[in-house]
Amino acid sequence: MSGALFLGWRYLARHRFKSGILIASITLMLFLPAATRLLVQDSATALTARADQTPLILGARGSELELVLNTLYFHAETPAEIENRTFVEAQSTGLADFIPIHSRFHAQGAPIVGTSLDYFDFRGLHVASGRQMGLLGECIIGANVARRLGLGPGDSIISSPETVFDIAGVYPLKLTIAGVMEAAGTADDDAVFVDVRTSWIIQGLGHGHVDLAEPEAGGAVLSRRDGVVTANASLTQYAEITRDNISAFHFHGSAESFPLTSVIAVPPDQKNTALLRGRYQDNELLQLVVPGNVLDDLLETVFAVQNYVILGLAILSFATIAVITLVFLLSQQLRRGEFHTLLRIGASKGYVAILVASEIGFVFLLSAILAAGLTLVTRYYAMQILQTFLTL
Amino acid sequence: MIISRPLLICMVLLVAACSSEEHQEDSKSAAATKAENALVVTSNYPLFFFASRIAEGVDVAPEIVLPDIEGDPALWIPSAEQIQLLQSADAVILNGAGAESWLNLITINRRHLVDTSVNITDRLIPLEDSVQHQHGPEGEHSHQGTAFTTWLDPQLAIEQAQSVTAVLIGLVPSGETNFRENMAKLEQELTQLDSQLAEVFAQFDGRPVLFSHPVYQYLQRRYDINGQSVHWEPEQEPTTSAWIAMQQLTAAHPAMIMIWEDKPLESTAQRLSDVGITSIHFNTVVNRLDQGDYFSVMRANVERVSGFLLTCWAVD
Numbered sequence: 138m139s140g141a142l143f144l145g146w147r148y149l150a151r152h153r154f155k156s157g158i159l160i161a162s163i164t165l166m167l168f169l170p171a172a173t174r175l176l177v178q179d180s181a182t183a184l185t186a187r188a189d190q191t192p193l194i195l196g197a198r199g200s201e202l203e204l205v206l207n208t209l210y211f212h213a214e215t216p217a218e219i220e221n222r223t224f225v226e227a228q229s230t231g232l233a234d235f236i237p238i239h240s241r242f243h244a245q246g247a248p249i250v251g252t253s254l255d256y257f258d259f260r261g262l263h264v265a266s267g268r269q270m271g272l273l274g275e276c277i278i279g280a281n282v283a284r285r286l287g288l289g290p291g292d293s294i295i296s297s298p299e300t301v302f303d304i305a306g307v308y309p310l311k312l313t314i315a316g317v318m319e320a321a322g323t324a325d326d327d328a329v330f331v332d333v334r335t336s337w338i339i340q341g342l343g344h345g346h347v348d349l350a351e352p353e354a355g356g357a358v359l360s361r362r363d364g365v366v367t368a369n370a371s372l373t374q375y376a377e378i379t380r381d382n383i384s385a386f387h388f389h390g391s392a393e394s395f396p397l398t399s400v401i402a403v404p405p406d407q408k409n410t411a412l413l414r415g416r417y418q419d420n421e422l423l424q425l426v427v428p429g430n431v432l433d434d435l436l437e438t439v440f441a442v443q444n445y446v447i448l449g450l451a452i453l454s455f456a457t458i459a460v461i462t463l464v465f466l467l468s469q470q471l472r473r474g475e476f477h478t479l480l481r482i483g484a485s486k487g488y489v490a491i492l493v494a495s496e497i498g499f500v501f502l503l504s505a506i507l508a509a510g511l512t513l514v515t516r517y518y519a520m521q522i523l524q525t526f527l528t529l
Numbered sequence: 530m531i532i533s534r535p536l537l538i539c540m541v542l543l544v545a546a547c548s549s550e551e552h553q554e555d556s557k558s559a560a561a562t563k564a565e566n567a568l569v570v571t572s573n574y575p576l577f578f579f580a581s582r583i584a585e586g587v588d589v590a591p592e593i594v595l596p597d598i599e600g601d602p603a604l605w606i607p608s609a610e611q612i613q614l615l616q617s618a619d620a621v622i623l624n625g626a627g628a629e630s631w632l633n634l635i636t637i638n639r640r641h642l643v644d645t646s647v648n649i650t651d652r653l654i655p656l657e658d659s660v661q662h663q664h665g666p667e668g669e670h671s672h673q674g675t676a677f678t679t680w681l682d683p684q685l686a687i688e689q690a691q692s693v694t695a696v697l698i699g700l701v702p703s704g705e706t707n708f709r710e711n712m713a714k715l716e717q718e719l720t721q722l723d724s725q726l727a728e729v730f731a732q733f734d735g736r737p738v739l740f741s742h743p744v745y746q747y748l749q750r751r752y753d754i755n756g757q758s759v760h761w762e763p764e765q766e767p768t769t770s771a772w773i774a775m776q777q778l779t780a781a782h783p784a785m786i787m788i789w790e791d792k793p794l795e796s797t798a799q800r801l802s803d804v805g806i807t808s809i810h811f812n813t814v815v816n817r818l819d820q821g822d823y824f825s826v827m828r829a830n831v832e833r834v835s836g837f838l839l840t841c842w843a844v845d
Binding site: 268275 | 604606616630634637640
């Protein structure tokens with residue numbers, strides 16, 4: 138018995154190329170449907186969990202999916218913006234806790250999320266090293282951002298211009314890293330968090346410069362008339378907020394008109410949830426969505442697609458098995474002389490059968506091991522790979 | 530970049546794969562611990578004093594902290610440690626009326642902020658002077674606001690102290706009776722101080738007064754003081770143009786006293802004296818005191834003004 142197994146193993150080792158092709162085919166046949174089903178099911182569970190942790194999202198009317206994905210995963214496609222006034226008015230209702238989100242800009246490949254401290258409590262995020270952001274211009278980065286860019290507390294990260302050729306657009310702002318968050322295994326690990334007012338400064342709604350009433354501003358002053366000082370374009374704006382120049386930072390216009398991409402609403406109970414939903418039901422400019430519902434719709438599509446994919450893979454697997462069977466049968470034909478020799482030197486027919494079965498068994502066993510390994514590796518690295526796509 | 534729907538779906542699903550429930554549990558336990566150790570931070574000395582007096586002798590009272598603020602609290606920029614203190618507080622009691630310009634510079638949980646001026650907004654005094662500037666198409670900008678030394682009017686201070694009481698009761702409901710008793714005593718003392726100030730300033734009888742800095746607006750309004758402000762710093766020698774401006778001002782407003790936030794330089798006081806203006810130090814009690822407390826300092830202010838009235842104007 139062990140001799141037959143040994144001979145089977147040696148046969149596969151001797152014909153590495155043929156064995157390799159067989160193993161690769163069976164591995165893919167097993168891996169693809171298993172990985173698809175596993176990933177979709179696991180991810181759907183996790184996706185629903187993050188959506189369920191986010192009771193309501195208030196945003197501009199438009200694509201619900203875009204609004205939810207930007208709020209939950211800071212996806213690069215920015216939904217239509219709403220005014221900060223909407224957040225202030227929502228807060229004044231007292232029906233829920235509201236958390237502003239302004240997710241539009243990026244810094245070295247990571248989304249910059251302007252928000253309030255409530256976000257960290259709401260998501261259960263903790264500082265692993267350093268401290269929470271404090272002054273304007275400070276940020277706190279996710280664990281993956283810190284690891285990928287090799288950054289830590291005290292370092293800095295620069296916001297990216299929205300477009301390379303927009304020389305009149307948003308100037309980069311150097312953000313000081315106050316702390317790094319503990320890994321949470323969510324999209325928060327890949328984000329750079331700033332105070333929402335810092336994100337407005339990145340957008341150019343606020344800035345710092347020398348006091349125009351001071352003599353140092355002389356060259357940049359166009360005119361002084363009736364208590365109004367007008368500056369020209371040579372007025373240098375600070376590219377970094379420090380303790381020395383922070384007092385010079387200010388905003389132009391009313392903060393209520395400044396933009397947000399969404400507002401997370403966390404009502405205390407079902408009654409307030411219903412009241413809030415009723416409040417925005419007929420609003421022509423705003424929508425209040427339940428992320429879970431939006432993602433359930435998405436998941437229905439996902440599962441439908443998954444079933445089609447698995448059906449396709451099943452058909453492919455059937456074809457693969459047929460081809461493999463053919464390969465083995467043809468192989469038997471080619472090895473008739475070899476089996477005859479074995480019988481003549483005293484091997485039984487059972488022995489030959491075990492030899493052939495062992496070859497097939499080894500191929501399937503190795504394929505199963507490889508398929509399982511690949512599935513685990515895929516699950517392990519999938520988030521990192523796909524997060525890269527998300528931030529594009 | 531527009532990402533196709535199927536790809537987007539897959540990406541989102543996979544990114545969501547590892548959400549952690551453990552962090553939610555940690556958050557809940559952290560919140561529970563915090564509620565047991567209430568911390569109240571005040572933004573200036575008068576509020577710290579009021580809160581401390583209201584919480585005095587109450588076993589379950591929260592810890593009341595005034596950060597070490599160097600110089601004028603209105604110009605304070607909190608350090609990283611102080612920001613952490615403010616962020617960890619269960620309540621940050623603010624004077625309001627624009628006194629806390631630093632609020633615009635830091636990240637703080639807005640739900641923990643308590644503006645003690647919110648019930649007196651109709652009585653806040655708007656500041657008049659401001660410089661507007663404009664660069665680019667955004668429009669004009671200026672630094673306008675309201676006077677914020679509200680505690681110099683004891684009646685406004687009482688209303689602010691009542692807001693402080695409400696905060697403490699909200700944090701520690703079991704101490705309500707004691708807080709209210711302490712508040713009643715504090716109100717009594719503030720009313721008494723109000724009477725003393727009213728009595729002493731009534732003797733000015735409309736005679737003109739100069740203020741070294743525009744920080745006495747509420748005192749001026751409450752006690753009907755005929756005052757004008759200049760922008761002089763006690764520790765700095767006034768410039769020649771400042772002296773000229775002052776002389777022009779006194780031509781129309783012949784003041785015989787100038788009320789200072791702090792003791793002026795000897796040379797400045799002497800030069801003022803030479804032109805017939807007596808310098809009086811009236812502490813605004815805005816920051817932590819080396820000696821005494823709000824009441825002792827305010828009473829010392831009253832005594833200095835009374836002393837002037839006795840010696841210079843021979844008022845009984």
